[in-house]
Amino acid sequence: MAAQQKPSGEVTGGDKERAGIQSVEVGFALLNVLAQAPGPLMLRDLAAQADMSAAKAHRYLVSFQRLGLVAQDGATTRYELGPTTLRLGLATLSRLxxxxxxxxxxxxxxxxxxxxxxxxxxxxxxxxxxxxxxxxxxxxxxxxxxxxxxxxxxxxxxxxxxxxxxxxxxxxxxxxxxxxxxxxxxxxxxxxxxxxxxxxxxxxxxxxxxxxxxxxxxxxxxxxxxxxxxxxxxxxxxxxxxxxxxxxxxxxxxxxxxxxxxxxxxxxxxxxxxxxx
Structure with a gap:
């Protein structure tokens, strides 16, 4: 039976484990853009570089902020990688x-x-x-x-x-x-x-x-x-x-x-x- 796509992006059916969760992969594009950027980015620029709408990017960023993966400067409203990404990076480097x-x-x-x-x-x-x-x-x-x-x-x-x-x-x-x-x-x-x-x-x-x-x-x-x-x-x-x-x-x-x-x-x-x- 073919796998079915839910609105959330989650894949169900027999291929679920192999296919993974599409929404996670889509959201990671935002983190990848921030990781390669020379500094904090405005929402519109971040969304454009991740090839998604500003509204869609904002939804992901709200969740990423709750997890500490992204931080937003209150004065400039620009987004930057958060403290959780630093901890993950240091943990990875320590194991290399x-x-x-x-x-x-x-x-x-x-x-x-x-x-x-x-x-x-x-x-x-x-x-x-x-x-x-x-x-x-x-x-x-x-x-x-x-x-x-x-x-x-x-x-x-x-x-x-x-x-x-x-x-x-x-x-x-x-x-x-x-x-x-x-x-x-x-x-x-x-x-x-x-x-x-x-x-x-x-x-x-x-x-x-x-x-x-x-x-x-x-x-x-x-x-x-x-x-x-x-x-x-x-x-x-x-x-x-x-x-x-x-x-x-x-x-x-x-x-x-x-x-x-x-x-x-x-x-x-x-x-x-x-x-x-």
Whole structure:
């Protein structure tokens, strides 16, 4: 028997559980508009952006105000998200596990790139690999879980050097970077920064491209990218790493591997509550 639609928008019949309650979905459009707006909105503007009449929007807003989902300024009559939405948002953020969420998305990224993938977080000694997904088609790489990546000769380290900011680990990162630059000067290396000017150039390029990148720097014959993932506060939560043979790994900034890495990292950052670009 076909499901029947009530005037209230509630669906009845055998498909009720699958179909859900349409009125809830319609009303959510108002909350979604407020969430994306740069500030409070007048009723007419809010209704227009939610694609409904002002009268219809007002009925939903009355209920949302009772629930604390929406608040109205008595002086300007403009609507804004209410305290309940803040509590819900904070509760959601407190339950988010960035590494777990990233691990669940790595297989799909692996299918897109065809490369070995890893996740890195800031550990006691620097950027540390905490998850590994090896591609059956990729050349074996002599890196494993728990390995601490150098700051300047690895894509992972360059990503953390550029995006760690002033958060946890920043002081330690500066010490590690200075130590590695001194070692690079002693060895006469030309493939990594050896002074402040070269370091600034590397950091600037990494930030502009949104990826850390190396080719034949840390390991001969190996190239890689590392994409930053940010949390709701804009802090670097982890790095998503891709590695492969320099002979086949596309290191172009606009290539398919780089593009897939950026898309995955940006979506994960957004799902963690980051509102940046």
């Amino acid at each position: 596990d960035a590494v777990k969420m990233a691990r669940e998305r790595l297989p799909a990224l692996g299918e897109q790139t065809g490369q070995t993938l890893a996740l890195a977080v800031w550990g006691n000694h620097g950027p540390t690999l905490v998850h590994w997904l090896e591609s059956p088609l990729a050349v074996p790489v002599n890196l494993r879980l728990g390995d601490v990546m150098p700051m300047l000769s690895s894509a992972t380290g360059r990503c953390f050097a550029a995006f760690l900011g002033h958060g946890v680990g920043s002081d330690q990162a500066r010490v590690l970077i200075e130590r590695e630059m001194a070692q690079a000067r002693e060895l006469g290396r030309k493939d990594m920064p050896t002074n402040a000017r070269e370091l600034q150039a590397m950091v600037r390029e990494t930030r502009e491209q949104g990826l850390g990148r190396v080719k034949n720097v840390l390991l001969p014959g190996i190239a890689g990218f590392c994409a930053p993932v940010f949390d709701a506060d804009g802090h670097l939560a982890l790095g998503v790493v891709s590695l492969g043979s320099s002979a086949s790994f596309n290191t172009d900034w606009t290539g398919p591997v780089a593009s897939a890495m950026r898309r995955m990292a940006r979506q994960l950052s957004a799902d963690l509550g980051w509102a940046g670009s």
